[in-house]
Amino acid sequence: MNxxxxxxxxxxxxxxxxxxxxxxxxxxxxxxxKNYLDDALLETQARRARQIAETLLANPAAxxxxxxxxxxxxxxxxxxxxxxxxxxxxxxSVMYVSGPPDDQSFDPSKVPAASQRxxxxxxxxxxxxxxxxxxxxxxxxxxxxxxPYLVEVGTSSEPVDRFARHLLVxxxxxxxxxxxxxxxxxxxxxxxxxxxxxxxxxxAEIITLHNLSERLPVANTGDELERLSIALNHMITRLDEAxxxxxxxxxxxxxxxxxxxxxxxxxxxxxxxxENLAADIRDRVGSxxxxxxxxxxxxxxLFALSRLDAGEAQExxxxxxLAELVASTAxxxxxxxxxxxIGLAPPSGKAVHVMGDRARLKQVxxxxxxxxxxxxxxxxxxxxxxxxxxPNAMFEVADTGVGIPVADIPHVFERFFRVDRDRSSNIDGxxxxxxxVKSICTAHGGQVDVESAxxxxxxxxxxxxxxxxx
Amino acid sequence: MxxxxxxxxxxxxxxxxxxxxxxxxxxxxxxxxxxxxxxASVNDYDLIVLDLGLPGISGxxxxxxxxxxxxxxxxxxxxxxxxxxxxxxxxxxxADDYVTKPxxxxxxxxxxxxxxxxxxxxxxxxxRVGDLVxxxxxxxxxxxxxxxxxxxxxxxxxxxxxxxxGRALSRTMIVEHVWDQSFEGLTNIxxxxxxxxxxxxxxxxxVKLIKTVRGAGYRxxxxxxx
Numbered sequence: 001m002n003x004x005x006x007x008x009x010x011x012x013x014x015x016x017x018x019x020x021x022x023x024x025x026x027x028x029x030x031x032x033x034k035n036y037l038d039d040a041l042l043e044t045q046a047r048r049a050r051q052i053a054e055t056l057l058a059n060p061a062a063x064x065x066x067x068x069x070x071x072x073x074x075x076x077x078x079x080x081x082x083x084x085x086x087x088x089x090x091x092x093s094v095m096y097v098s099g100p101p102d103d104q105s106f107d108p109s110k111v112p113a114a115s116q117r118x119x120x121x122x123x124x125x126x127x128x129x130x131x132x133x134x135x136x137x138x139x140x141x142x143x144x145x146x147x148p149y150l151v152e153v154g155t156s157s158e159p160v161d162r163f164a165r166h167l168l169v170x171x172x173x174x175x176x177x178x179x180x181x182x183x184x185x186x187x188x189x190x191x192x193x194x195x196x197x198x199x200x201x202x203x204a205e206i207i208t209l210h211n212l213s214e215r216l217p218v219a220n221t222g223d224e225l226e227r228l229s230i231a232l233n234h235m236i237t238r239l240d241e242a243x244x245x246x247x248x249x250x251x252x253x254x255x256x257x258x259x260x261x262x263x264x265x266x267x268x269x270x271x272x273x274x275e276n277l278a279a280d281i282r283d284r285v286g287s288x289x290x291x292x293x294x295x296x297x298x299x300x301x302l303f304a305l306s307r308l309d310a311g312e313a314q315e316x317x318x319x320x321x322l323a324e325l326v327a328s329t330a331x332x333x334x335x336x337x338x339x340x341x342i343g344l345a346p347p348s349g350k351a352v353h354v355m356g357d358r359a360r361l362k363q364v365x366x367x368x369x370x371x372x373x374x375x376x377x378x379x380x381x382x383x384x385x386x387x388x389x390x391p392n393a394m395f396e397v398a399d400t401g402v403g404i405p406v407a408d409i410p411h412v413f414e415r416f417f418r419v420d421r422d423r424s425s426n427i428d429g430x431x432x433x434x435x436x437v438k439s440i441c442t443a444h445g446g447q448v449d450v451e452s453a454x455x456x457x458x459x460x461x462x463x464x465x466x467x468x469x470x
Numbered sequence: 471m472x473x474x475x476x477x478x479x480x481x482x483x484x485x486x487x488x489x490x491x492x493x494x495x496x497x498x499x500x501x502x503x504x505x506x507x508x509x510a511s512v513n514d515y516d517l518i519v520l521d522l523g524l525p526g527i528s529g530x531x532x533x534x535x536x537x538x539x540x541x542x543x544x545x546x547x548x549x550x551x552x553x554x555x556x557x558x559x560x561x562x563x564x565a566d567d568y569v570t571k572p573x574x575x576x577x578x579x580x581x582x583x584x585x586x587x588x589x590x591x592x593x594x595x596x597x598r599v600g601d602l603v604x605x606x607x608x609x610x611x612x613x614x615x616x617x618x619x620x621x622x623x624x625x626x627x628x629x630x631x632x633x634x635x636g637r638a639l640s641r642t643m644i645v646e647h648v649w650d651q652s653f654e655g656l657t658n659i660x661x662x663x664x665x666x667x668x669x670x671x672x673x674x675x676x677v678k679l680i681k682t683v684r685g686a687g688y689r690x691x692x693x694x695x696x
Contacts, residue, residue, distance in 0.1 A: 258550040258571035259479040266485045266575040272686055273638075282684070289685025293642065296572040300654070303551075332623070332649065339662045362652035370656050 007190040014186025019179045026171040037160040046137035049153040053141030084154040105156035212240040251306040254299045301432040308439035321351040323386040329365040343381035353467040367433040368397045376401035395462040404452040413438040472496040476506030477521040503527025537564035544585040574640040600692030631690035638686035
């Protein structure tokens with residue numbers, strides 16, 4: 001799991017937060033409940049102590065201590081109620097102490113005497129030797145004649161402690177469950193909330209310069225993600241417009257250049273055809289004409305590129321045999337290679353069908369083969385291959401030419417890019433051939449790439465989707 | 471022969487009319503769709519040269535109107551778009567041929583002459599340039615009575631040059647006619663084929679027929695000069 005993903009972090013935070021809150025609440029609840037139960041128990045004991053002191057010990061001199069003891073036994077039966085009652089005289093001697101309780105939770109004879117406290121009424125918790133504890137309320141009875149008696153009523157705190165222990169166990173058992181639930185819940189909430197992000201990311205990956213008209217999905221949730229996808233879509237729209245403007249500019253510019261170029265070319269041709277023209281003038285006019293023709297070609301190629309970019313590539317869309325197209329085109333160019341004593345090996349193998357514009361695809365073959373011939377020294381060879389590879393048709397032009405420096409490889413398909421300007425300046429062209437190849441391939445849903453090593457040659461590979469079998 | 475040029479680029483119209491007049495044609499020029507329509511509906515022309523990108527009445531609209539009035543007059547369209555689709559469009563509207571700007575003037579004249587000749591069918595079966603003879607039926611070439619074997623491409627190249635003797639044809643024109651549009655820009659192939667052709671029809675003979683015209687292309691002629 002990606003621990004840096006928002007989903008993970010959200011659910012972890014969720015779990016930690018819930019763990020903290022639950023621990024705090026649990027501790028509070030435990031303390032409060034324990035406190036309340038202790039208080040309630042003590043309150044009951046205190047009430048009894050007061051009762052005994054105020055009723056039975058109001059006048060012990062008159063009733064006699066034996067009467068008091070009898071009354072306590074019959075009225076309160078402390079042994080049955082698992083209660084502890086002790087009446088101590090002012091001199092510290094015990095007048096009465098209850099017997100061992102039924103549940104044997106304490107031994108009354110071992111309950112330590114109350115410390116020398118002077119308050120009329122107080123409570124205490126007494127820890128017994130065996131680890132248990134008792135809650136004891138004491139009341140000082142100021143009886144008429146006979147001095148103050150200290151009445152102590154107590155009971156084992158065991159039931160309260162047991163309840164508190166159960167509560168603690170319950171809380172402890174529930175704790176991991178709550179934390180786990182919080183984590184899982186947080187994960188589910190985060191996943192659902194972030195699901196549109198995944199969809200947007202997948203779609204955004206698909207959108208390239210060639211399908212800028214497409215938009216990201218907008219989840220109609222009214223949340224931040226909807227705002228984000230709308231904002232991203234606006235950005236794509238602006239990109240689309242900016243790109244459209246620049247393409248239109250190239251198209252318009254190359255369009256507008258055509259008429260003046262025609263005039264320049266025509267006037268120069270007229271001058272060149274003058275009968276009595278000085279040889280040096282004729283030569284210079286010829287040189288200008290060459291450049292004008294070159295300019296005209298650049299204009300045409302730029303226009304073709306802008307149209308390819310605008311997606312107007314396919315003037316026809318037919319099923320054709322790429323192997324046959326490559327073979328026949330290579331045959332037409334054979335002389336070009338032979339002229340440089342370069343071996344041009346046509347593809348061998350069976351038909352490989354693709355869908356496309358025949359003239360455009362032929363242009364791909366022409367440009368790549370011409371390129372290979374240009375950059376392969378005499379005596380070299382060019383190998384053409386056309387094969388079906390999985391869902392694709394693959395067309396490869398491998399030469400034994402000069403190769404492309406590593407630093408230049410990423411740029412060879414860029415417009416006006418030329419490897420080693422000094423050396424290639426005597427080679428005809430404007431550096432648009434390979435970018436036209438790339439644009440045509442892209443328009444056909446394919447791609448082109450190159451492997452090359454300086455001195456040993458280049459290998460251009462075109463891949464296009466295979467046509468369906470019918 | 472009377473020709474109407476409808477072209478809003480004044481300089482281009484001027485240049486085209488000057489060039490056509492030099493070839494002894496009578497030329498009228500209109501610089502808008504409206505004036506073009508006015509002239510075309512009054513006069514009988516043997517050929518109309520029409521720019522597609524006109525202000526006012528568009529070139530395609532004017533093309534339809536002229537066709538509606540006169541079904542026979544050949545129309546040569548000048549277009550700044552080289553998309554096959556727009557070519558198909560203007561053929562459907564009734565154009566007979568098109569030239570894409572920028573074009574070589576020689577190309578323009580070649581097209582004009584071809585359109586004016588059409589119907590007359592004066593494309594003879596045997597073409598002679600000096601002592602070079604092309605038999606178009608048999609697709610055979612001989613010079614000075616000696617038979618010369620050519621490959622189909624070499625023959626096509628020679629045939630194209632021989633069809634316009636004395637006129638310099640640019641490499642671009644040659645590529646478009648002898649090869650096809652996919653070879654556009656691949657003009658070095660023309661040089662290679664011309665060299666091979668020269669080896670067969672010129673090298674063994676004292677008079678060289680294929681001439682290189684710097685900046686303009688190649689010319690087939692038995693006379694010297696430009």
